[in-house]
Amino acid sequence: MRVSGAVVACGGTLLVAALALTGCQKSPGSGSGPSGDTSPAGSAGTGSVFLGADECSSRGREAFTEVPCGSERAAARVIARHGGRVGDGPRCPGRTDFVLHISANRPSVDEDGDGAVPQGYACMRNLESPHPGDPGAGGGPRTVVGDCVYGAGRGQVRETACEGSGRRAPEYRVVAAVRSRDLCPAGTRLYVALGGGRPVGCAVRVQAPR
Known part of the structure; x- marks a missing residue:
């Protein structure tokens, strides 16, 4: 899955890239997928990070700002937070709906008063539905067991909603994640690169919903 789009810092404002990616993998950490908007975030909140x-x-059209979770403005919760670039760090949990990439910056207000907010990324889960990261929902930054995919050409697949509400009908469903292809169950018709400790996704043909 290829993550594209540079993020930069301007003045005292953090810029983040929100990535609500569909599954599209042909090898661990590679492939292609659509990226979301690059949006400015407000200054750091009261937390240590x-x-x-x-x-x-x-979550607005132009900004992602840290707010109290009880606020009426709160839209998504951080379920994991890591430093560095997403390609170099731990993977987000499977139930992640989208990823915020946070640029390195030196804002006037920061989390610990040292004048710097380091580069990192936050794995986000919407507080309310929809949850594109759920198995079969057709989105999220990872392909997981229960997701459906369709062939996108050049040996790649992309996620789509299993119930048929996506732009493309599902062709395969990932039914298992295993260490090697020979461990896939009978009926497997497609192998999908998932990454992690069980990098092979075993997918079976599905009948397109009517």
């Missing part, structure tokens, strides 16, 4: 684990953000 900007958008740390279990903190919440607003």
Whole structure:
């Protein structure tokens, strides 16, 4: 799955890229997929880390700002937070709906007063549905067991909703994640690269919903 789009810092504002990616993998960490908007976030909140684990953000067309989780503006919660680039760090949990990439910056207000907010990324879960990261929902930054995919050409697949509400009908469903292809169950017709400790997704043909 290829993550594209640079993020930059301007003045005292953090810029983040929101990535609500569909599954599209041909090898661990590779492939292609659509990226979301690049949006500015407000200055760091009161926590020790900007958008740390279990903190919440607003979600607007132009900004993602750290807000109290009880606020009416809260739209998504951080379920995991890591430093560095997403391609170099731990993978987000399977139930992640989208990823916020946080640029390195030196804002006037930051999380610990040292004048710097380090580069990192936050794995986000919407506080309310929809949850594109759920198995079969057709989105999220990872392909997991229960997801449906269709052939996108050049040996790649992309996620789509299993119930048929996506732009493309499902062709295969990932029914198991295993260490090697020979461990896939009978009926497997497609192997999908998932990454992690069980990098092979075993997918079976599905009948397109009517």
